[in-house]
Every structure is written in structure tokens, then in C-alpha cells.
Amino acid sequence: MIVAEHVSKHFKRHRREPGLRGSLRTMFSSQYDLVRAVDDVSFEVPAGVKIAYIGANGAGKSTTIKLLTGIMRPTTGQVRVDGLDPHRRRVEVAHRIGVVFGQRSQLWWDLPVLDSFRVLRHIYEVPRAVYDRNMRLFRDRLDLGALGNTPVRQLSLGQRMRAEIAASLLHDPAVLFLDEPTIGLDLVLKQAVRDLINHVNAELGTTVMLTSHDIGDITGICDQALVVDRGAIVHQGTMRELLRSVDTRAVTFEYAAGSVTEAEALQIIAAELPDVRAIPAESGRIRVEYPVERWSARQVIAVLLNRFDLTDVLVPDADLETLLRRIYAGSPAEPVSVGDGA
Numbered sequence: 001m002i003v004a005e006h007v008s009k010h011f012k013r014h015r016r017e018p019g020l021r022g023s024l025r026t027m028f029s030s031q032y033d034l035v036r037a038v039d040d041v042s043f044e045v046p047a048g049v050k051i052a053y054i055g056a057n058g059a060g061k062s063t064t065i066k067l068l069t070g071i072m073r074p075t076t077g078q079v080r081v082d083g084l085d086p087h088r089r090r091v092e093v094a095h096r097i098g099v100v101f102g103q104r105s106q107l108w109w110d111l112p113v114l115d116s117f118r119v120l121r122h123i124y125e126v127p128r129a130v131y132d133r134n135m136r137l138f139r140d141r142l143d144l145g146a147l148g149n150t151p152v153r154q155l156s157l158g159q160r161m162r163a164e165i166a167a168s169l170l171h172d173p174a175v176l177f178l179d180e181p182t183i184g185l186d187l188v189l190k191q192a193v194r195d196l197i198n199h200v201n202a203e204l205g206t207t208v209m210l211t212s213h214d215i216g217d218i219t220g221i222c223d224q225a226l227v228v229d230r231g232a233i234v235h236q237g238t239m240r241e242l243l244r245s246v247d248t249r250a251v252t253f254e255y256a257a258g259s260v261t262e263a264e265a266l267q268i269i270a271a272e273l274p275d276v277r278a279i280p281a282e283s284g285r286i287r288v289e290y291p292v293e294r295w296s297a298r299q300v301i302a303v304l305l306n307r308f309d310l311t312d313v314l315v316p317d318a319d320l321e322t323l324l325r326r327i328y329a330g331s332p333a334e335p336v337s338v339g340d341g342a
């Protein structure tokens, strides 16, 4: 359904020099840095799959979504969505895909929400029965009726996101691209959005590609994961396989106030549990990340019980957080100098 073959997207960025004189020189300079936002990426996402596109800030996720939705053209390589080149066949592809960019609105700023939906219905030539069915669904699941006559520009971020998600699904798209879709939503609405996406996937077989920094979105929606690091794919498989690749796990604990200082606690851990990483967390907790080939949860907890006056211990099962922390620790695309540009 979604295919990327050796896709790269490079951006030229004017090389900036510091200071006023540098700024003036920058304006007339032909020196560029080249950013490899996406670098020779190939993947295939079959129909009906819900896949998370995971990577650190600047790893190239939004750029990939822009390539797949036809907003940008690859520098080299090819993308296909439902068999079509999304840039060349933008209109046909637009009828088959839904897109949500959490950071950017797709709605008409001055139109009341319901009017936007009426306009979209005509643009996408949505049959009356489909329109009515979907509007009922959005009223039930996203409380869309409450937003009815408010112009989009007067909506809060959370209200606008509900409208954006509904708009992306109005025409029963075969593929749904979601870039940070639950940004600004409270916990209840985040769950409502995840439920709605899972519902349309189950009912209509909609293929879903999601980027999100919210772990709940990834685990609550996706069954597969594509991991991108510095513009290149480093893992593709099921969520279960991704979690199995975790070689570090974590235990978080809390000790009785006043029993030891944080510095003492860190020293004890360093002495008793070599090769672990102890990270002070909020409200006096410490997160202990341990390599699974060296330590088991049981051994780590035994040491903690022995050395601390524990008031709480938390052992998360599927430790996607540790994995993502490591992925996100990878640096973004490094610009390389390309000398004199055109």
C-alpha cells in the first residue's frame, strides 16, 4: 500500500556566519550546507497495517510523510501510495489518503467547523450515506457536534485537533498519515482518538502510518514499527519484535525521605550494581537502567531491597520507553558542507 524505494531528500541550507558582518556575507554567499533529511530509505507497508514511524527530533519523519503525501518530491528514489506517485498524481492520491499534521491546520481558518466539513464533502465527492455515517461517528466519538458553528480560528488546540482528525477520515481514506495527531489533547480525548483510529482500521481496513513522541499513541494504535535514525531505517518489524530487541530494561524505585541523600543513593547503586545507569527522576525517585545480559529484574530489586528503605518499586513490562530514549539519543541529520552551490 505504501512503498518507498531508495528514497532520499536533501535540503540545501545557506551556511550562516556569526555577527552582523557574517549575516551580510551570508546573504551574498553561495556556500551551502546539505542536510540529508531522508537518506536512501526503502520500506513497504502492506494494506491494513498500523505502523509507527519512530525517530528522534530531526530524524526525518515529517519529511518522509511530506514525500508520501505528495507535498514534496524526493531528491532521488520513488514513493508509491496505493500504486500512485503522490506528487505527480496529487489529486487522485488526495482522494485515497487522509492526513493530519498536528503542527499545522488543514482546515479553513475562517469557516465554522461544520461548514468546513460540507466543503470537504464536495471536494472529496463523499456519498451522502458515507458522510452521514462518519458525521455520526465523529459526534459520538469526538463530540464534534459541540464545535459545530465555531470558526476554526477560535478553537483551542485540542478542539482543532478533534476537527482535523475527523476531517482526515471524512472520505473513508484507504491510508491515513498522522503526524503527532494527539498533540494538545487531554488524556480522555487522546484515548478517544486512538479508539477511533483503531475502529476505522478494524471496520474499513484503513492503513495507518503514525509519527508521535507520545508512547501511548504508539502502543495504543500500532502493531508494527519503522525506526529511523539520522534519515535511515534501522528497524522494521512488529512492535513485539521491536520490544524483543531491547537489551536494557529499567526499575524505578522510591526510598523513605531522609533515609539517604540522592548522592548517597547513586553511590550505593554504582558500587553494588556495576554497569547499570541510575537516573534521578521526579519526586525523589531513581530509575535504574540495567543491561539484561548482566542483570535480571529480580537481582536488581534484591539489591534495592537490601540497601534501601523502599517505599515504592515500579517494574514496567514492555519497556518501550528505554528503547525510545536510546533511539532519541541518536543525533539529528548532520549538515555536510557542499562548498559553492548554484
Ligand SMILES: Nc1ncnc2c1ncn2[C@@H]1O[C@H](COP(=O)(O)OP(=O)(O)OP(=O)(O)O)[C@@H](O)[C@H]1O
Pocket: 011, 012, 013, 035, 036, 037, 055, 056, 057, 058, 059, 060, 061, 062, 063, 064, 332, 333
Ligand atoms: N524545508 C527544509 N529546509 C531545510 N532543512 C529542512 C527542511 N525541512 C526539514 N529540514 C531538516 O531536515 C531534517 C529532518 O527534519 P524533519 O522535520 O523531517 O524531522 P522529524 O523527524 O520530523 O523531527 P521532529 O520529531 O522534530 O518533528 C532536520 O535536520 C531539519 O532541520
